[in-house]
Amino acid sequence: MDERIRLDVTAGIARLQLARPAARNAVDLPLCLQLRAAFDEIDADESVRVVLLSGQGPVFCAGADLKERTGKDASWVRRRRAASFAAYAAIAACRRPVIALVHGAVVGSGGEITLAADFAIAAEGTTFRFPEPHWGTIGATQRLPRAIGPRRAKELLFTNRPVGAEEARDLGLVVRVVPPAELIEAGDETARNIAKAPPGAIALTKRAVDLGTETDLDRGIRIEMAAIEQNLETGDWRDGIDRFRAFSATEEAE
Numbered sequence: 001m002d003e004r005i006r007l008d009v010t011a012g013i014a015r016l017q018l019a020r021p022a023a024r025n026a027v028d029l030p031l032c033l034q035l036r037a038a039f040d041e042i043d044a045d046e047s048v049r050v051v052l053l054s055g056q057g058p059v060f061c062a063g064a065d066l067k068e069r070t071g072k073d074a075s076w077v078r079r080r081r082a083a084s085f086a087a088y089a090a091i092a093a094c095r096r097p098v099i100a101l102v103h104g105a106v107v108g109s110g111g112e113i114t115l116a117a118d119f120a121i122a123a124e125g126t127t128f129r130f131p132e133p134h135w136g137t138i139g140a141t142q143r144l145p146r147a148i149g150p151r152r153a154k155e156l157l158f159t160n161r162p163v164g165a166e167e168a169r170d171l172g173l174v175v176r177v178v179p180p181a182e183l184i185e186a187g188d189e190t191a192r193n194i195a196k197a198p199p200g201a202i203a204l205t206k207r208a209v210d211l212g213t214e215t216d217l218d219r220g221i222r223i224e225m226a227a228i229e230q231n232l233e234t235g236d237w238r239d240g241i242d243r244f245r246a247f248s249a250t251e252e253a254e
Contacts, residue, residue, distance in 0.1 A: 004028075004031040004034050006056070012050070013048075013195060014048045018056065024059040024061070025055045025061045026062050027064050028065035035087040035090070040090065049191075050194040052101060052188070053099065053101065055103070060100075060126070061110025062108075062110065064109045095206070096202070096203070097118045099119060099121065101186075103125070104126060105127055108131055108135075111129075111144065112140060115140075115146075115147055122173075122174040124165055126168065127163065148172050208223050
């Protein structure tokens with residue numbers, strides 16, 4: 001099986017790349033399987049604090065590789081879609097923060113990968129499209145509405161309209177837009193800042209936010225209280241106090 005994913009872990013930062021540049025990083029079955037396996041590996045590596053997810057070549061991800069469906073029956077397509085859902089779920093379920101660094105075209109499955117990450121930073125010139133209905137298929141009907149609202153999601157899905165980087169930021173698809181030459185450094189800087197925090201507190205914060213957005217405020221507060229209790233047991237809060245004291249001392253010295 002050709003390598004479709006590149007993974008490197010250095011100084012607590014996992015850098016994971018979609019590695020099919022000749023195919024515009026189109027998502028096929030092997031890529032789905034390798035992406036899921038890579039996140040299983042990341043989750044098992046206690047040295048990892050944060051994940052940067054990017055794509056090789058001029059395009060982040062041009063969507064599903066429709067060529068692989070030639071000659072396949074409906075049963076195969078169902079299994080292929082299940083594999084893609086499992087890959088997206090592995091991204092979303094990662095215990096560590098996952099930051100997508102997107103550039104060029106982000107189409108269909110590329111958008112699903114971006115939305116499965118905790119947040120995304122885009123290079124200027126990035127365009128998003130969600131063309132699934134125009135390809136005669138179904139997709140992006142769950143994560144996209146949760147990110148930008150159902151009415152905006154319907155408009156993008158129904159029309160296949162391209163969305164530029166600045167509009168994507170305004171909609172909430174990405175959180176920042178930077179010049180293309182600064183995308184990698186913006187991701188590295190963000191990852192380094194995250195990696196400074198106690199990993200247990202970050203993991204519990206991620207879980208509390210994810211679970212809390214699925215319920216009402218009262219239950220969400222209970223989720224946060226449970227996370228606080230668990231954090232008290234780990235001792236991460238003591239490290240946080242020590243860091244705060246050191247930061248305060250630096251501020252006073254200045």
